[in-house]
Amino acid sequence: MEIDAAREVRTTCPYCGVGCGVLAKVAADGQVSVRGDPDHPANFGRLCSKGSALAETIDLDGRLLHPEIHGRRAGWDEALDLVASTFSQTIAEHGPDAVAFYVSGQLLTEDYYVANKLMKGFVGSANIDTNSRLCMASSVAGHRRAFGSDTVPGTYDDLELADLIVLVGSNLAWCHPVLYQRIAAAREKRPEMKIVLVDPRRTMTADIADMHLAIAPDGDVALFTGLLAYLGQHNALDRAYITAHTTGFGQALFAASVLDLAGVAAATGLSEDELGRFYGLFAATPKTVTVYSQGVNQSSSGTDKVNAIINCHLATGRIGRPGEGPFSVTGQPNAMGGREVGGMANMLAAHMEIENPEHRERVQRFWNAPAIAGKPGLKAVEMFQALAEGRIKALWIMATNPVDSMPDADAVEAAIKACPFVVVSDVLAETDTVRHAHVRLPAAAWGEKDGTVTNSERRISRQRAFLPMPGEARPDWLIVAEVGMRMGFGGAFSYETPGEVFAEHAALSGFENDGARDFDIGAYGEIDGEGYEALEPFQWPAPSRADPFWPAGHLPLEGGDTQLRGLRTSSSAGDWRKPSGELISPLEGEMAGRPEGVGTTELQPIRFFADGGYFTPDRKARFIAIRPTTEIRTSPDYPLILNTGRIRDHWHTMTRTGKSPRLSQHIAEPFVEIHPVDAQRFGIGDADIARVSSPRGDVLVRALVTARQRQGSLFAPMHWTDQFAAKGRLDTLTAPLTDPISGQPALKHVAVRIEKFAAKAFGFAVTRQRPAPDTAAYWAVAKCNGGWRVELAFADDDIDWAGFAGSLFGASAGAEMSAYHDSDAGQHRIAAFDGDRLSGALFVAPGPVAVSRGWAAEQLSADHVDRRGRLAIVAGRPGGIDVDRGAxxxxxxxxxxxxxxxxxxxxxxxxxxxxxxxxxxxxxxxxxxxxxxxxxxxxxxxxx
The missing domain is CATH 1.10.10.1100 (BFD-like [2Fe-2S]-binding domain)
Structure with missing residues (x-):
């Protein structure tokens, strides 16, 4: 792709599952800027802080640009031949289950599809799983148990139409900010809307909540089984819906009634008054949406939590209608697309079931495959355990960083290091996982990739390339297809464009479907290159017009149909009809919370299940009988519960956001939140360095003492890696404990202890070069404009600070040094100048360093001719009219x-x-x- 004139490309954000539309503008000089796409129905022009900073993350610093074999540069033919021959030989000697793929929600659907096809249809094993297993597998399992399919019934519009929104284990304000802003805007227009937050922490999402239920960890099952019992006791049921469209209600209600209100209070840590107010509000508000995310899914009882929530919606018939339903929001941009292609070890493509022999035969026949996986493969945690045991002998990791993100991360790293053959396809040359690869394959990054993603409301959007692929980077679908051909599978992988892959994926979804499966985009099964390039965002299902059955909520139109930005419209008839022929009126008027002038007249979005039509054999939803249980994981040695999660401006393991100075301004180092009572109990002061330990390992993090944290619990984010901190890999603490149904790990409930790290000295520095402060016991680096900032703590204060500073800055022999030393007070301040530019500045104190971080970082980009200004740097505070902006x-x-x-x-x-x-x-x-x-x-x- 050549850049010769300014242009603007419509694409999709690569962060969370909201799936925001992005307009990427490339100037004639190659400079890129981004803004929200005002016409995209997921965000209508809004972007969060991460999306707004995307242009700052597309540089080539640290990129893997050429294939490598055992650390040496290699050509593509040599590298791909080695991958193909080694996988083939391993399969021949040890069987197909001796190889595995570990893939990612960062892949596009086309990448996912080709990898899944190769493993399940041609290798003949289901040993392909995804990091989406870590974020939404319990939702998939819960959906399949209740609905017979992995169907999200509702749409984002429901968040604006609801009268009550219940947010469960979901910090929307930080993790899905655009959805949060849509809700906040809707509430401004309809102040009567109520919001309940269910979360052990008082997160920033509580800012718009009418009620915050600070629930005990894993108390959600008891909360929602208690709600079901309350609905039954107070005659707040939709008995007509239960009778016509569900089975198993009696057993579910009986199981839920094990605990009385006092028992539910004991199990949830909430008062009976809080429970009564929440239950009464839910019972009295028909238009209710329950939004849930990782706080529900990342649990050893995650699937039961999902079904406990769904049970309450089925019991009240609040599903599939505007402003009503359970709503799972996903963490990654294409977690949903991975589900569509069967990217997880216990699924087949197009939402078909690997356990179903008819489905297996259908997929094998469609692919004309020599084999088809006959049983579910190894889920993520099982996969790395099998790797450690030597049962998997060749592993291909694509677009993910399991050494940091998997539970029991040190054991995962050891397993990868011991594996005879590891291939990693990635964007970066250095991650904690890439460093252990025998073969490294340079993959295309966001801005260079071409394909589709599916967001949390089932909306498929295009990611379009607006940058050329650098060096020898290639798209993931092409890399996998090339290996497939080299393994002898020829024509099955001879794709020339991602559009061809998408068309095959769409055709498979409609193949022998006839309304039996929820996922059907058969209308796009014959899409050509021009149509693929122009593809507008659309919601599924979108079956071929030849299909005789349209699932409830998906509405065929009379003549002249078009699909524009995901909205079914008719250029001739101007009306909508159900399969029965009944007319559906358009939903007219400005949608609540939508920007002025956008979407002023829209037709009804596609929803499922308002009139039943589930994908079970009898077409009825299944209530799941769930008994509330509690589990105590703490002990005298590990008396606290660690809850892990995300922060506002960083993403996963910072391979992208770590490039942006702007995104590190808010929080620049790993931290742990602790309640003031617990802080006093364990001798932790605000800004101390704390050691958090579990039976599996320990981390060093900055302490943040806050009453927003629940007493007895800690919270720490999972983003920091060995690339950004000395000892911040949080998942070294977490156990490989999983939900027995979904296989999703329990990352929100980890027994730990905390103690003050006895630092003899603390430091803060800014430096033009990336620092490598290996002599510090604690360090955390972050990008800033003009260079890097670094937080430091030392186990010893007997240090040559001038020598340490020179090494940290990489100062030249002729650098001018300015310093202040007060050894008795433990205060040291050193600055080095190369001409008129600051090379670096170091501030050392016996306690947490009190210096304006932002101001110090700004000095790296300033000219320092005036000697008084240089003294201000050594003093560590602005002089004259300069203002300290603060954090x-x-x-x-x-x-x-x-x-x-x-x-x-x-x-x-x-x-x-x-x-x-x-x-x-x-x-x-x-x-x-x-x-x-x-x-x-x-x-x-x-x-x-």
């Missing part, structure tokens, strides 16, 4: 806490006023909750 709150505009506080003192008494004065909170909006905290705190101080 960054708004990443989009670089607005700090001190600036917000000062604006409040000048009379800005609301979040809106702060936005008008400073622009903070006016772009993605995900910092608005934090702004409100500062406004409220300053207002309280003024009133005292």
């Amino acid at each position: 960054i709150v708004c990443s989009c505009f670089g607005v700090g806490a001190n600036q917000i506080a000062e604006a409040v003192r000048r009379g800005c008494g609301s979040v809106a006023a702060i936005g008008a004065a400073l622009h903070a909170g006016t772009n993605c909006g995900s910092c608005r909750a934090e702004i409100r905290v500062i406004v409220d705190a300053q207002s309280l101080q003024a009133a005292e």
